[in-house]
Amino acid sequence: xxxxxxxxxxxxxxxxxxxxxxxxxxxxxxxxxxxARLGQPTRFLGRFSADPFGQLxxxxxxxxxxxxxxxxxxxxxxxxxxxxxxxxxVPEYWFHVAQTAGFVxxxxxxxxxxxxxxxxxxxxxxxxxxxxMAAELERLVAGLAPDVLLLLDPNWxxxxxxxxxxxxxxxxxxxPRTDILKTSTEDLSFLVPGRGSAExxxxxxxxxxxxxxxxxxxxxxxAFTGGDELAVQVPPVEVVDTVGAGDAFGGAFLxxxxxxxLAREDLARSPQLLAAVTAAARVASLTCxxxxxxxxxxxxxxTDEEWGQPLKQ
Numbered sequence: 159x160x161x162x163x164x165x166x167x168x169x170x171x172x173x174x175x176x177x178x179x180x181x182x183x184x185x186x187x188x189x190x191x192x193x194a195r196l197g198q199p200t201r202f203l204g205r206f207s208a209d210p211f212g213q214l215x216x217x218x219x220x221x222x223x224x225x226x227x228x229x230x231x232x233x234x235x236x237x238x239x240x241x242x243x244x245x246x247x248v249p250e251y252w253f254h255v256a257q258t259a260g261f262v263x264x265x266x267x268x269x270x271x272x273x274x275x276x277x278x279x280x281x282x283x284x285x286x287x288x289x290x291m292a293a294e295l296e297r298l299v300a301g302l303a304p305d306v307l308l309l310l311d312p313n314w315x316x317x318x319x320x321x322x323x324x325x326x327x328x329x330x331x332x333x334p335r336t337d338i339l340k341t342s343t344e345d346l347s348f349l350v351p352g353r354g355s356a357e358x359x360x361x362x363x364x365x366x367x368x369x370x371x372x373x374x375x376x377x378x379x380x381a382f383t384g385g386d387e388l389a390v391q392v393p394p395v396e397v398v399d400t401v402g403a404g405d406a407f408g409g410a411f412l413x414x415x416x417x418x419x420l421a422r423e424d425l426a427r428s429p430q431l432l433a434a435v436t437a438a439a440r441v442a443s444l445t446c447x448x449x450x451x452x453x454x455x456x457x458x459x460x461t462d463e464e465w466g467q468p469l470k471q
Contacts, residue, residue: 159275160412162190163203163295164285165260167237168211181450182218183239185283185313188402192409192453194222198416203227203271207259211236227271234259249401253318261288268294278412282311286328287319299332307422309338311408314348334366337422340408343374369425373404379439386428390435395447402451403442410441437465
Protein backbone atom coordinates (compact mmCIF):
# COMPACT_ATOMS: atom_id res chain seq x y z
CA UNK A 159 0.00 0.00 0.00
CA UNK A 160 1.27 3.45 -0.97
CA UNK A 161 0.13 6.31 1.26
CA UNK A 162 -0.07 9.74 -0.37
CA UNK A 163 -0.49 12.60 2.08
CA UNK A 164 -1.20 16.18 1.13
CA UNK A 165 -3.63 18.61 -0.37
CA UNK A 166 -6.40 18.40 -2.89
CA UNK A 167 -7.84 21.44 -4.62
CA UNK A 168 -9.69 22.62 -7.70
CA UNK A 169 -7.70 24.04 -10.61
CA UNK A 170 -9.74 26.81 -12.23
CA UNK A 171 -8.05 26.75 -15.62
CA UNK A 172 -8.44 29.93 -17.64
CA UNK A 173 -8.06 29.17 -21.33
CA UNK A 174 -6.89 31.45 -24.16
CA UNK A 175 -10.55 32.09 -25.05
CA UNK A 176 -11.18 33.33 -21.47
CA UNK A 177 -13.26 30.27 -20.71
CA UNK A 178 -12.84 28.74 -17.23
CA UNK A 179 -12.71 24.99 -16.62
CA UNK A 180 -12.83 23.46 -13.12
CA UNK A 181 -10.43 20.53 -12.90
CA UNK A 182 -9.55 18.37 -9.84
CA UNK A 183 -5.95 18.95 -8.79
CA UNK A 184 -3.29 19.38 -6.16
CA UNK A 185 0.12 17.72 -6.45
CA UNK A 186 -0.52 14.80 -4.04
CA UNK A 187 -4.07 14.36 -5.38
CA UNK A 188 -2.72 14.03 -8.93
CA UNK A 189 0.00 11.64 -7.78
CA UNK A 190 -2.38 9.32 -5.94
CA UNK A 191 -4.65 9.12 -8.97
CA UNK A 192 -1.65 8.18 -11.12
CA UNK A 193 -0.60 5.40 -8.75
CA ALA A 194 -4.11 3.96 -8.59
CA ARG A 195 -4.62 4.12 -12.35
CA LEU A 196 -1.35 2.22 -12.78
CA GLY A 197 -2.72 -0.64 -10.68
CA GLN A 198 -1.15 -0.16 -7.26
CA PRO A 199 -3.20 -0.06 -4.03
CA THR A 200 -3.07 3.43 -2.62
CA ARG A 201 -4.53 5.47 0.24
CA PHE A 202 -5.00 9.25 0.32
CA LEU A 203 -4.52 11.18 3.55
CA GLY A 204 -6.34 14.48 3.24
CA ARG A 205 -9.71 16.02 4.07
CA PHE A 206 -12.51 17.17 1.80
CA SER A 207 -15.09 19.91 1.99
CA ALA A 208 -18.83 19.30 2.06
CA ASP A 209 -19.14 21.79 -0.81
CA PRO A 210 -19.76 20.61 -4.41
CA PHE A 211 -16.05 20.74 -5.24
CA GLY A 212 -15.28 18.40 -2.34
CA GLN A 213 -17.79 15.94 -3.68
CA LEU A 214 -16.22 16.23 -7.13
CA UNK A 215 -12.77 15.47 -5.71
CA UNK A 216 -13.85 12.42 -3.70
CA UNK A 217 -15.84 11.17 -6.68
CA UNK A 218 -12.71 11.22 -8.83
CA UNK A 219 -10.76 9.24 -6.22
CA UNK A 220 -13.55 6.69 -5.96
CA UNK A 221 -13.59 6.25 -9.74
CA UNK A 222 -9.84 5.64 -9.74
CA UNK A 223 -9.98 3.13 -6.87
CA UNK A 224 -8.20 5.25 -4.24
CA UNK A 225 -8.90 4.44 -0.60
CA UNK A 226 -9.67 7.41 1.65
CA UNK A 227 -7.75 7.40 4.92
CA UNK A 228 -10.42 9.68 6.46
CA UNK A 229 -13.92 9.40 4.93
CA UNK A 230 -16.45 12.13 5.51
CA UNK A 231 -16.57 15.90 5.13
CA UNK A 232 -15.33 19.03 6.89
CA UNK A 233 -17.08 22.43 6.82
CA UNK A 234 -14.16 24.42 5.39
CA UNK A 235 -14.35 25.23 1.65
CA UNK A 236 -12.26 23.53 -1.02
CA UNK A 237 -8.91 25.17 -1.84
CA UNK A 238 -8.63 26.79 -5.27
CA UNK A 239 -5.79 27.33 -7.73
CA UNK A 240 -6.26 29.83 -10.54
CA UNK A 241 -4.33 28.49 -13.54
CA UNK A 242 -3.49 30.51 -16.65
CA UNK A 243 -1.97 28.63 -19.56
CA UNK A 244 0.70 30.26 -21.67
CA UNK A 245 1.32 29.82 -25.38
CA UNK A 246 3.21 26.54 -24.82
CA UNK A 247 0.72 25.15 -22.34
CA VAL A 248 2.94 25.98 -19.36
CA PRO A 249 0.77 26.95 -16.35
CA GLU A 250 1.03 29.98 -14.06
CA TYR A 251 -0.69 29.70 -10.67
CA TRP A 252 -2.46 31.82 -8.02
CA PHE A 253 -3.76 30.13 -4.86
CA HIS A 254 -6.61 30.47 -2.37
CA VAL A 255 -5.66 28.07 0.43
CA ALA A 256 -6.10 29.76 3.81
CA GLN A 257 -8.56 27.98 6.11
CA THR A 258 -9.57 25.45 3.45
CA ALA A 259 -10.48 21.77 3.74
CA GLY A 260 -7.43 20.33 1.98
CA PHE A 261 -5.07 21.33 4.80
CA VAL A 262 -7.06 20.10 7.79
CA UNK A 263 -5.07 17.39 9.59
CA UNK A 264 -4.38 16.32 13.16
CA UNK A 265 -1.77 13.97 14.59
CA UNK A 266 -4.06 11.03 15.55
CA UNK A 267 -5.57 11.01 12.06
CA UNK A 268 -2.15 11.10 10.42
CA UNK A 269 -0.79 8.26 12.55
CA UNK A 270 -3.90 6.15 11.96
CA UNK A 271 -3.41 6.40 8.19
CA UNK A 272 0.15 5.08 8.49
CA UNK A 273 -0.88 1.48 9.02
CA UNK A 274 1.34 -1.58 8.91
CA UNK A 275 0.48 -2.24 5.26
CA UNK A 276 2.12 1.00 4.08
CA UNK A 277 5.35 0.37 2.17
CA UNK A 278 5.84 3.87 0.73
CA UNK A 279 4.85 7.43 1.60
CA UNK A 280 4.49 10.33 -0.86
CA UNK A 281 4.48 13.89 0.53
CA UNK A 282 5.18 17.40 -0.69
CA UNK A 283 3.71 20.35 -2.53
CA UNK A 284 1.51 22.74 -0.55
CA UNK A 285 0.91 20.04 2.05
CA UNK A 286 4.32 20.97 3.44
CA UNK A 287 3.54 24.70 3.34
CA UNK A 288 0.12 25.24 4.91
CA UNK A 289 -0.50 24.40 8.57
CA UNK A 290 -1.81 22.43 10.34
CA MET A 291 -1.12 19.83 7.66
CA ALA A 292 2.52 20.85 7.11
CA ALA A 293 3.50 20.42 10.76
CA GLU A 294 1.68 17.08 11.02
CA LEU A 295 3.35 15.67 7.92
CA GLU A 296 6.74 16.63 9.28
CA ARG A 297 5.91 14.70 12.47
CA LEU A 298 4.67 11.77 10.40
CA VAL A 299 8.01 11.53 8.58
CA ALA A 300 9.91 11.59 11.87
CA GLY A 301 8.06 8.47 12.99
CA LEU A 302 8.36 6.42 9.79
CA ALA A 303 9.39 2.77 10.11
CA PRO A 304 12.87 2.05 8.69
CA ASP A 305 11.52 0.01 5.78
CA VAL A 306 9.06 2.63 4.45
CA LEU A 307 10.17 4.35 1.25
CA LEU A 308 9.71 8.14 1.27
CA LEU A 309 9.25 10.28 -1.84
CA LEU A 310 9.31 14.05 -1.35
CA ASP A 311 8.13 16.40 -4.12
CA PRO A 312 8.65 20.06 -3.10
CA ASN A 313 6.65 21.32 -6.12
CA TRP A 314 7.71 24.90 -5.41
CA UNK A 315 4.92 27.48 -5.83
CA UNK A 316 6.24 30.93 -4.94
CA UNK A 317 2.79 32.55 -4.82
CA UNK A 318 1.64 30.21 -2.02
CA UNK A 319 4.74 30.28 0.22
CA UNK A 320 4.76 33.25 2.62
CA UNK A 321 8.14 32.42 4.19
CA UNK A 322 10.59 30.90 1.71
CA UNK A 323 13.41 30.50 4.24
CA UNK A 324 11.17 28.63 6.70
CA UNK A 325 9.98 26.33 3.93
CA UNK A 326 13.54 25.61 2.81
CA UNK A 327 14.40 24.77 6.42
CA UNK A 328 11.49 22.34 6.64
CA UNK A 329 12.53 20.58 3.43
CA UNK A 330 16.14 20.35 4.61
CA UNK A 331 14.98 18.90 7.95
CA UNK A 332 13.13 16.12 6.09
CA UNK A 333 15.91 15.35 3.58
CA PRO A 334 17.94 12.96 5.80
CA ARG A 335 14.93 10.61 5.80
CA THR A 336 14.10 11.19 2.12
CA ASP A 337 14.75 8.33 -0.30
CA ILE A 338 13.54 10.00 -3.51
CA LEU A 339 13.57 13.77 -3.96
CA LYS A 340 11.51 14.47 -7.08
CA THR A 341 12.40 17.97 -8.33
CA SER A 342 12.08 20.28 -11.29
CA THR A 343 14.62 22.85 -12.38
CA GLU A 344 12.41 25.47 -10.67
CA ASP A 345 12.49 23.46 -7.44
CA LEU A 346 16.29 23.32 -7.51
CA SER A 347 16.52 27.06 -8.08
CA PHE A 348 14.43 27.53 -4.94
CA LEU A 349 16.12 24.91 -2.77
CA VAL A 350 19.72 25.75 -3.72
CA PRO A 351 19.74 29.26 -5.23
CA GLY A 352 22.53 30.30 -7.53
CA ARG A 353 23.77 26.81 -8.44
CA GLY A 354 23.58 24.78 -11.61
CA SER A 355 21.22 21.83 -11.69
CA ALA A 356 23.85 19.10 -11.33
CA GLU A 357 25.66 20.93 -8.55
CA UNK A 358 22.40 21.62 -6.73
CA UNK A 359 21.37 17.96 -6.99
CA UNK A 360 24.70 16.87 -5.50
CA UNK A 361 24.27 19.33 -2.64
CA UNK A 362 20.85 17.87 -1.89
CA UNK A 363 22.36 14.38 -1.87
CA UNK A 364 24.89 15.67 0.60
CA UNK A 365 22.05 16.95 2.78
CA UNK A 366 20.67 13.45 3.03
CA UNK A 367 18.53 12.44 0.04
CA UNK A 368 19.32 9.00 -1.40
CA UNK A 369 18.25 9.88 -4.94
CA UNK A 370 17.36 13.12 -6.75
CA UNK A 371 15.10 12.93 -9.80
CA UNK A 372 15.18 16.08 -11.94
CA UNK A 373 12.55 16.88 -14.57
CA UNK A 374 12.95 19.78 -16.99
CA UNK A 375 9.97 19.97 -19.34
CA UNK A 376 10.74 18.23 -22.65
CA UNK A 377 14.45 17.94 -21.82
CA UNK A 378 15.90 14.69 -20.50
CA UNK A 379 15.04 13.52 -17.00
CA UNK A 380 18.17 13.16 -14.87
CA ALA A 381 18.62 10.89 -11.87
CA PHE A 382 21.38 11.45 -9.32
CA THR A 383 22.52 9.05 -6.61
CA GLY A 384 25.62 8.93 -4.47
CA GLY A 385 27.50 6.96 -7.08
CA ASP A 386 25.78 7.57 -10.40
CA GLU A 387 24.05 9.98 -12.75
CA LEU A 388 21.56 8.83 -15.39
CA ALA A 389 19.66 10.63 -18.15
CA VAL A 390 16.47 9.53 -19.91
CA GLN A 391 14.96 11.23 -22.94
CA VAL A 392 11.34 12.36 -22.59
CA PRO A 393 9.11 10.73 -25.25
CA PRO A 394 7.77 13.36 -27.65
CA VAL A 395 4.04 14.07 -27.65
CA GLU A 396 1.76 16.80 -28.92
CA VAL A 397 1.37 18.87 -25.74
CA VAL A 398 -2.10 20.05 -24.75
CA ASP A 399 -0.89 21.36 -21.40
CA THR A 400 1.63 20.38 -18.75
CA VAL A 401 -0.73 20.53 -15.74
CA GLY A 402 0.02 17.60 -13.43
CA ALA A 403 2.88 16.18 -15.50
CA GLY A 404 5.41 16.32 -12.67
CA ASP A 405 2.90 14.81 -10.25
CA ALA A 406 2.25 11.99 -12.70
CA PHE A 407 5.99 11.40 -13.02
CA GLY A 408 6.47 10.97 -9.26
CA GLY A 409 3.38 8.81 -8.89
CA ALA A 410 4.39 6.61 -11.81
CA PHE A 411 7.89 6.14 -10.41
CA LEU A 412 6.45 4.90 -7.10
CA UNK A 413 3.91 2.67 -8.84
CA UNK A 414 6.62 1.05 -10.98
CA UNK A 415 8.87 0.58 -7.94
CA UNK A 416 6.09 -0.95 -5.83
CA UNK A 417 4.90 -3.28 -8.58
CA UNK A 418 8.31 -4.93 -8.56
CA UNK A 419 8.64 -5.10 -4.79
CA LEU A 420 11.74 -2.93 -4.72
CA ALA A 421 13.00 -1.31 -1.52
CA ARG A 422 14.84 1.81 -0.39
CA GLU A 423 18.23 0.16 -0.88
CA ASP A 424 17.46 -0.69 -4.54
CA LEU A 425 17.74 2.97 -5.51
CA ALA A 426 21.48 2.40 -5.70
CA ARG A 427 20.98 -0.18 -8.48
CA SER A 428 21.33 1.62 -11.81
CA PRO A 429 19.32 -0.79 -14.05
CA GLN A 430 16.27 -0.55 -11.78
CA LEU A 431 16.56 3.21 -11.47
CA LEU A 432 16.94 3.66 -15.22
CA ALA A 433 13.90 1.50 -15.98
CA ALA A 434 11.74 3.27 -13.41
CA VAL A 435 12.65 6.74 -14.70
CA THR A 436 11.99 5.63 -18.29
CA ALA A 437 8.53 4.35 -17.41
CA ALA A 438 7.70 7.44 -15.35
CA ALA A 439 8.77 9.75 -18.18
CA ARG A 440 6.39 7.95 -20.52
CA VAL A 441 3.48 8.36 -18.11
CA ALA A 442 4.25 12.07 -17.65
CA SER A 443 4.36 12.58 -21.42
CA LEU A 444 0.96 10.95 -21.88
CA THR A 445 -0.43 13.25 -19.20
CA CYS A 446 0.74 16.25 -21.22
CA UNK A 447 -1.18 14.98 -24.25
CA UNK A 448 -4.56 15.67 -22.60
CA UNK A 449 -6.17 18.65 -20.90
CA UNK A 450 -5.81 18.99 -17.13
CA UNK A 451 -4.20 16.56 -14.71
CA UNK A 452 -5.51 13.31 -16.19
CA UNK A 453 -2.84 10.59 -15.96
CA UNK A 454 -3.11 7.48 -18.13
CA UNK A 455 -4.46 4.11 -17.03
CA UNK A 456 -2.29 1.02 -17.06
CA UNK A 457 -4.07 -0.37 -20.14
CA UNK A 458 -3.36 2.84 -22.07
CA UNK A 459 0.35 2.11 -22.19
CA UNK A 460 0.61 0.78 -25.71
CA THR A 461 3.28 -1.86 -25.20
CA ASP A 462 5.01 -3.68 -22.37
CA GLU A 463 8.14 -1.74 -23.21
CA GLU A 464 6.47 1.53 -22.22
CA TRP A 465 5.92 0.30 -18.68
CA GLY A 466 8.88 -2.07 -18.61
CA GLN A 467 9.21 -5.79 -18.12
CA PRO A 468 9.56 -7.17 -14.57
CA LEU A 469 13.21 -7.12 -13.54
CA LYS A 470 14.98 -10.16 -12.17
CA GLN A 471 15.66 -9.85 -8.44
